[in-house]
Amino acid sequence: MYVYKKRRDIVAAVAPYLEAQRTIGFVPTMGALHQGHIELVNRAVKENEVVVVSIFINPTQFNTTEDLVNYPRTLDADIMLLQEVSTHILVFTPDVKEVYPSDITSLHYDFGGLEHEMEGKFRPGHFDGVGTVLKHFFEIVKPTRAYFGEKDFQQLQIVKKLVDIEKMSVQIIGCPIFREESGLALSSRNKRLNNEQLKASPLIYKTLVQVKKKFGTKSVIELKHWVFEQFEHNATLELEYFEIAKTSDLKSVEQKKENIKYRAFIAVFAGEIRLIDNIALN
Secondary structure (H helix, E strand, O other): OEEEOOHHHHHHHHHHHHHOOOOEEEEEEOOOOOHHHHHHHHHHHHHOOEEEEEEOOOHHHOOOHHHHHHOOOOHHHHHHHHHHHOOOOEEEOOOHHHHOOOOOOOOOOOOOOHHHOOHHHHOOOHHHHHHHHHHHHHHHHOOOEEEEEHHHHHHHHHHHHHHHHHOOOOEEEEEOOOEOOOOOEOOHHHHHOOHHHHHHOOHHHHHHHHHHHHOOOOOHHHHHHHHHHHHHOOOOEEEEEEEEEEOOOOOEOOOOOOOOOEEEEEEEEEOOEEEEEEEEOO
16 A cells, blocks of 8 residues: 655656556545445546545535544544555545645635535535645646545535636546445444434435435425424434435525426434435436
8 A cells, every 4th residue: 555645745656647648546535434435446446547545634624623623533444444445546645734835725616606505505615625625636636537426416516617617637426325224325424423323314314215205296395394394303313404406506496397307405413413415306
C-alpha cells in the first residue's frame, strides 16, 4: 500500500500515469470507511489502471464545530480495509495545510440553484465547502474518473455541475446506494449510533420504499403528510425534512406531472446524528 501525506508526493506518484495517458480513478472520502466506500473503490479498480483514494476530513463542509470534532477518525483501519481491495492503491491522507495552504476558506459557487435545495436549506455553505475541496483534489490528482455514491445524490449533482463550471475533464460516476441488511444506507456516521438508534433507523428506508409504492396513487401532499405521521410520535428519530423533487434540477414539487422523473429525499436526526437517504420514484 502506498500512502502519501504531502501534495508534492502524490503529484509525483500520479505523474507517470498522466504522462503515459493511463486512466486514473479517484475516490474522495473523509475516512471511517465502510462497505459502501469499498464498493466505489472496487469499481474504480476495475475501470482504471491506477486508483487514488483520498482520506481527508474537510473542515469547510461542516456546519458545526461539534460535528467536525465528533466525525469518526479511523485511519489505520481504513488503510487496512483498502489493502484488502488492492495493494496498489495510492492513498492520499493530507493534513489541512496541504489542501488549504494559505487560508481555510471556501470558494463561492453558483451551482444553478442546486445548492439551495434540501441539504442547502439546512446546511448553508456546505456545498461551497464540498466544491472547494474537490476542486483542489481534482487539480492535484487529475483523475480520469471520480466515483461518488448516490446516497448523497444532491452532492453528486453538485459535483457534476462543479466539473462544468471549472471546465475539468474528469468524468463523474454515480454508484448505487449500499445498504445494511436492515435497509439503512451505509454512512460513516452510522458508527456513532447507539443500539436504540440502530434499531430504529431502518424506518428511514422502509418509509422511502412505501413512498415509492404509493407514488402512483397518492398526491405529493398526501405523501408528505403520510411521511410526517411516520415520525411524528417516534421517540428516537426526528424528521428534519422530506421532499419529492425533480431529478433533473432537484426542485421540490407539490404536484406530479407526466414524463418527469422524480426522487424522494429525507433527512432524519437520531439524537445528534444526522442521517440522509433518497430513492428514485419512477
